[in-house]
Amino acid sequence: MGITVKDVEHVANLARLDLSEQETEQFTGQLNAILQYADKLNELETTGVEPTSHVLPLFNVMRDDEVHVSLSIEEVLANAPEEEDGQFKVPAVFE
């Protein structure tokens, strides 16, 4: 067994997900099945093979640093669950 319930809880924490006990158990089984299948990749010798992150020969794409019209504050906040004084509102970070 590669992934344990504890691993799943740790990863859920990294991913900012709250999983129910049932979900944790279900994901432990399913992730193990998927990763076991993915272990197939180890059949391949890849020493010295360059990783492909991207198929196009594109690197840093630069543009001129010019001022453009951007969204208004009203537009930026249009979908905010909560806002106040032109800012996104969230619970206090510090007590």
Next chain:
Amino acid sequence: MSLFDLRLTDLHNKLAHREVSVSELVEHSLNRIHRTDEQIGAFLTLNQEGAQEGAIALDKQLGNGEERGLLFGLPAGLKDNMVTQGLRTTCASKFLENYIPVHDATVVKRLRTAQSVTIGKLNMDEFAMGGSNENSAYHPVRNPWDLTRVPGGSSGGSAAAVAAGQVYFALGSDTGGSIRQPAAYCGVVGLKPTYGLVSRFGLVAFASSLDQIGPISKNVEDAAYVLQAIAGHDEMDSTSANVNIPDYTSALTGDVRGLRIGVPKEYLGQGINPNVKEHVLEALKVFEAMGAVWEEVSLPHTDYAVSAYYLLASSEASSNLARFDGVRYGVRAGDPANLMDLYRRSRSEGFGDEVKRRIMLGTYALSSGYYDAYYKKAQQVRTLIKRDFDQVFEKYDLIIGPTAPTTAFRLGEQVDDPLTMYLNDILTIPVSLAGVPAISVPCGFAEGLPVGLQIIGKPFDETTVLRAAYAYESQTDHHTRRPALS
């Protein structure tokens, strides 16, 4: 012959000669949706008033004799992961239930320049993760050919809407097969362009190194026109390729004499339904009769593509979906105790099962201690898969095989088994990893269900892909068959 059976160019001419108005086309579409969508479930949001108002404006323009855009007056549907200013965009997720974008995706702008009319937003698997449309947080989509079966996914709404005659064409997005596989299951044409040909600006990101927008249509010629309208460099997408856009319609000659086709033995081997295989072999005979030549080739790393894909796509997704935190948009969980609680509960309540599963898989693959074993390894295997294609394309102009190993399966059949579900994409995923263009065209029916033929081309050689697809289509009538819907 109904309006819906006409090609986009025929409709364009009918509009130009005032034999039909844009308003009539739009009403025709809306009526069809009202009549059939309770069964199909293709739409998440209808743009009824917007489309009707747009139609009136275009009819006025028609009356003034002004120049018309390439897709003038043609009613279209958009997969609901392309943002539309003022029109709800949900990605079929509860998280974005109330999200009204303040800007348009570049493809939406380009369709507007081409003067098509947006009829509404189409159902999909949540955040484009899935191959059956059963992962929509709202309702599943049903296959117009058999309502007990899935339309495929993740662009299932787009393919079903075109097959059901609800829209004249649609846009889908393809990460590991999400345009081609539903097109195959629904008996329509679906084109995934070369990675970078169509701007991703305003496409809600799933796996950024793979996502690509493309047309879903009733025939190859229509796909060429829609591609013409949406392809091209966009400075808002830093991965958009700066290449010259040819006249795709000039590829529609019907002439494939001398064309060299490679047929990968891995695409007709184990796991491929015998009926599907038979239809593909029949299609190859059609190419032969037209003067093309085909030979068996090998893409030796095909078997590893699904593993590499699920690690890479999930890793990218786990990073891309970090933006859904309940702070700036989307649904925020009620009464958060603190900021961390707000993040965690908003995400947990807003995302469905498959999305959580992929975020978990991706987070694990990228986490400390596993990065080299999973993520980097998968990227190296991606290189090997890309080399497979490069090597075949040194000798051949095209690669042809099935789009999917089977025809559409039944709703609920695979929903509890993610791994089996992932294997439906075994023939589309390698193409996505290599970033090359591919089209799915109808090549027959097996027990009443459509079979798709996949034609794969060299990078940025959509022209040859379209040429072959058009020639094949002109010799067959599979694409003219329509499902019987009440």
